[in-house]
Amino acid sequence: MRLLGLFALAISVAEAQPSIEAGRELYMGACSGCHGATGEGSQGPSLLSGRAGRLSLEAIATIIRHGVTGSSMPDFPLLPAPSVTNLATFVRSLTTPAISARLPGDPVKGSAFFFGAGRCITCHTISGQGGYPGPDLSNIAVERTVHQLRESLSNPSARIEDGYRSATARLKNGTTIAGVAKNHNNYSVQIIDAAGRLHLLDRRNLAALELADQSMMPPVANPEDVLAFLARQSTRPPSQQ
Amino acid sequence: MKQLLVTLLLPLTCAAQVTPAAIANSPNADWLTYNGDYASTRHSSLRQITPANANSLVPRWVYRLEGAKRLQVSPIVYDGLMYISNTNEMVALDARNGRKVWHYRAQGAQGARVNRGLAILGDRVYFATADCHLIALNRLTGSPLFDVPYASFAAGYTTSIAPLAIKNGILVGVAGGGSGQRGFVASLHPDTGKETWRFWTVPGKGEPGSETWGNFPAEMGGAPTWTTGSYDPALNTVYWPTGNPWPDFYGGRRPGDNLYSDSVLALDADTGKLKWHFQFTPHDVWDWDANENLVLLDATYRGKPRKLLVQANRNGFYYILDRVTGEFLHAQPFVAKLDWTTGLDDKGRPKVRPEKIPTPAGTKVCPSVRGASNWMSPAYNPATGLFYVVTLEQCDIIVASAKEPVPASGFRGTGNEGIPTEPGKFYLRALDVLTGDKKWEYPMPGPGVMWAGTVSTAGGVIFSGDDDGNLVALNAKTGKDLWHFSMGRSLFASPVTYMIDGIQYVSIAAESDVFTFGLFEPATH
Numbered sequence: 001m002r003l004l005g006l007f008a009l010a011i012s013v014a015e016a017q018p019s020i021e022a023g024r025e026l027y028m029g030a031c032s033g034c035h036g037a038t039g040e041g042s043q044g045p046s047l048l049s050g051r052a053g054r055l056s057l058e059a060i061a062t063i064i065r066h067g068v069t070g071s072s073m074p075d076f077p078l079l080p081a082p083s084v085t086n087l088a089t090f091v092r093s094l095t096t097p098a099i100s101a102r103l104p105g106d107p108v109k110g111s112a113f114f115f116g117a118g119r120c121i122t123c124h125t126i127s128g129q130g131g132y133p134g135p136d137l138s139n140i141a142v143e144r145t146v147h148q149l150r151e152s153l154s155n156p157s158a159r160i161e162d163g164y165r166s167a168t169a170r171l172k173n174g175t176t177i178a179g180v181a182k183n184h185n186n187y188s189v190q191i192i193d194a195a196g197r198l199h200l201l202d203r204r205n206l207a208a209l210e211l212a213d214q215s216m217m218p219p220v221a222n223p224e225d226v227l228a229f230l231a232r233q234s235t236r237p238p239s240q241q
Numbered sequence: 242m243k244q245l246l247v248t249l250l251l252p253l254t255c256a257a258q259v260t261p262a263a264i265a266n267s268p269n270a271d272w273l274t275y276n277g278d279y280a281s282t283r284h285s286s287l288r289q290i291t292p293a294n295a296n297s298l299v300p301r302w303v304y305r306l307e308g309a310k311r312l313q314v315s316p317i318v319y320d321g322l323m324y325i326s327n328t329n330e331m332v333a334l335d336a337r338n339g340r341k342v343w344h345y346r347a348q349g350a351q352g353a354r355v356n357r358g359l360a361i362l363g364d365r366v367y368f369a370t371a372d373c374h375l376i377a378l379n380r381l382t383g384s385p386l387f388d389v390p391y392a393s394f395a396a397g398y399t400t401s402i403a404p405l406a407i408k409n410g411i412l413v414g415v416a417g418g419g420s421g422q423r424g425f426v427a428s429l430h431p432d433t434g435k436e437t438w439r440f441w442t443v444p445g446k447g448e449p450g451s452e453t454w455g456n457f458p459a460e461m462g463g464a465p466t467w468t469t470g471s472y473d474p475a476l477n478t479v480y481w482p483t484g485n486p487w488p489d490f491y492g493g494r495r496p497g498d499n500l501y502s503d504s505v506l507a508l509d510a511d512t513g514k515l516k517w518h519f520q521f522t523p524h525d526v527w528d529w530d531a532n533e534n535l536v537l538l539d540a541t542y543r544g545k546p547r548k549l550l551v552q553a554n555r556n557g558f559y560y561i562l563d564r565v566t567g568e569f570l571h572a573q574p575f576v577a578k579l580d581w582t583t584g585l586d587d588k589g590r591p592k593v594r595p596e597k598i599p600t601p602a603g604t605k606v607c608p609s610v611r612g613a614s615n616w617m618s619p620a621y622n623p624a625t626g627l628f629y630v631v632t633l634e635q636c637d638i639i640v641a642s643a644k645e646p647v648p649a650s651g652f653r654g655t656g657n658e659g660i661p662t663e664p665g666k667f668y669l670r671a672l673d674v675l676t677g678d679k680k681w682e683y684p685m686p687g688p689g690v691m692w693a694g695t696v697s698t699a700g701g702v703i704f705s706g707d708d709d710g711n712l713v714a715l716n717a718k719t720g721k722d723l724w725h726f727s728m729g730r731s732l733f734a735s736p737v738t739y740m741i742d743g744i745q746y747v748s749i750a751a752e753s754d755v756f757t758f759g760l761f762e763p764a765t766h
Binding site: 125127128132136138139142143163182183185187188190192196198200234235236 | 320321322335337338340341342343348349350374376379381382383384385386387388
């Protein structure tokens with residue numbers, strides 16, 4: 001039944017150019033049950049790490065077409081060639097830095113949102129411009145995949161980057177220090193506060209340490225344009241490399 | 242939470258600023274340049290660790306940098322944070338416990354050369370990638386401010402340098418002595434990375450000094466600038482050492498002295514204009530880069546107060562120069578194994594023994610290609626008047642070839658072979674800084690592979706790596722060993738020392754880790 005739906009989709013999205021979006025729709029129909037909704041793996045292996053990240057587009061397409069003998073990975077002999085390409089392109093995009101992806105959004109509109117209505121720049125920095133305490137985004141296009149960026153925009157609390165968790169430390173002397181925990185363990189915590197002061201604290205001087213499990217960032221309702229903008233952020237433009 | 246969000250939306254404005262004056266007064270609680278200060282003395286004013294208590298040093302923490310294989314960094318420490326660098330990456334640590342505060346990887350950087358360190362100025366830290374980009378980062382957050390190329394990796398340039406931050410520039414250099422690039426020192430603007438000046442270490446055609454190369458192309462001349470120079474703010478002068486001419490071991494195509502290879506350059510800090518130079522090894526055919534640290538000191542020399550520059554050179558001589566004029570004052574061997582010259586004339590020019598010019602059949606030469614010393618950092622303690630230098634007693638067989646050299650091909654005019662029956666032996670030697678006379682030495686038995694250097698402290702203790710993989714503490718006056726700790730691996734970096742919350746620490750990078758030590762403290766709670 002799932003396979004039938006997959007064919008219907010394949011026919012409807014047939015395009016000349018490989019499409020990550022079309023591939024994603026196919027993936028959600030045919031692959032996510034084993035490889036996880038975001039490629040993280042469940043019954044099947046992760047597509048985000050290990051061998052998956054080193055396979056060429058062609059090698060991924062071959063596996064989709066012919067399956068993996070002796071494993072649970074089936075073959076898809078009747079899937080139209082463009083659909084295989086779209087699916088492989090999507091799988092590739094799971095580990096491809098966002099800067100290499102072709103995206104449907106408008107980066108100019110995304111930039112306008114980032115610096116304007118979205119007020120993203122008040123919490124994030126790009127090339128020295130912007131605010132705190134969010135992660136620096138100067139190189140985000142080469143450090144993250146499209147999938148990771150999309151998730152961060154749509155559901156900021158899904159994964160909070162190490163070093164960016166909101167923290168409140170109450171010292172035994174009565175002082176409270178609130179900010180972002182750059183690191184913490186049973187013995188010490190390193191917090192940058194609102195004024196940009198770094199507090200290197202010994203846990204034995206603390207009465208309590210509270211770490212938030214929710215991001216301070218609001219979700220972005222329509223992230224495609226800002227995604228396209230972020231997918232261009234690199235301190236080394238491709239022309240330099 | 243809402244209140245927190247509002248209060249956090251403020252720019253980082255109040256980070257303490259590192260000033261050139263602070264760097265000039267370092268090292269004290271902080272360690273602010275590769276060599277600790279502008280004069281490259283590696284002498285710290287800290288005195289908590291003394292000959293009386295050094296035997297109670299214990300490990301305080303170890304930080305492992307995943308993926309690192311041979312850290313060669315001298316960490317920078319400022320205001321509670323330690324900064325370390327590796328090839329194309331940098332990390333900030335809580336210097337009391339080694340906990341990571343941020344990590345920056347130079348995405349897209351090419352090249353795999355090691356990295357020896359970084360520079361700090363204002364609220365920024367700076368490091369150079371293997372493909373010769375200077376990167377500036379906010380020192381508290383690791384946020385990049387610029388990533389600017391200063392030499393072409395495609396043209397063969399690469400670097401391992403720890404930049405030097407002075408009042409108006411971040412000074413950088415390049416490798417290339419073994420691969421045929423043209424060396425230079427450049428000053429890049431601290432705010433933008435834009436080049437302010439550049440001094441080419443091989444003169445262009447028709448420029449003064451070009452007559453010392455015959456028709457050899459300047460573009461292939463080498464004379465690289467791969468170690469960190471020194472700086473005298475009062476004289477507004479940068480002192481930068483240069484490396485060998487290329488090809489390393491065959492000089493037939495480059496007749497003449499090959500200026501400014503194997504030299505010290507005195508450059509105007511504002512313009513990069515050459516004030517003077519002194520060449521240690523004219524027409525080098527033994528690969529004796531002069532990239533050893535240039536140590537600046539003021540002293541009464543032969544009855545006269547003088548501003549001096551001293552260096553224990555790879556060619557086996559300890560040199561004393563006047564750093565105002567460049568005048569050669571004195572030199573004498575600091576190794577016993579030295580046979581390439583019958584001595585120096587009164588201008589410091591060596592009288593080379595012709596039979597020590599390498600031949601295709603192989604020529605035994607002392608010191609070895611690695612040199613009597615090398616980039617392992619020496620230290621100078623003004624209280625003892627001693628200069629502490631890791632020294633290698635070794636000879637090599639050097640083989641030369643007149644083959645047509647091709648840059649970046651791996652060809653160096655061929656190379657050297659060790660002599661199996663005469664393995665190299667390392668010593669830490671203490672020299673009288675004003676004469677070069679040996680006052681004591683500490684043998685460092687081992688496999689002959691170390692590149693570790695030293696740090697001196699006002700507490701009267703010298704720290705050094707040894708050839709067997711130990712961090713050792715020695716009495717600065719006598720050389721008596723006070724303490725050692727086996728790191729379980731060979732050492733390729735120089736230690737540093739710093740103080741936080743009243744505790745003096747000593748750190749050294751080794752393979753993938755930074756080890757940090759302090760005096761044992763009984764538990765207080």
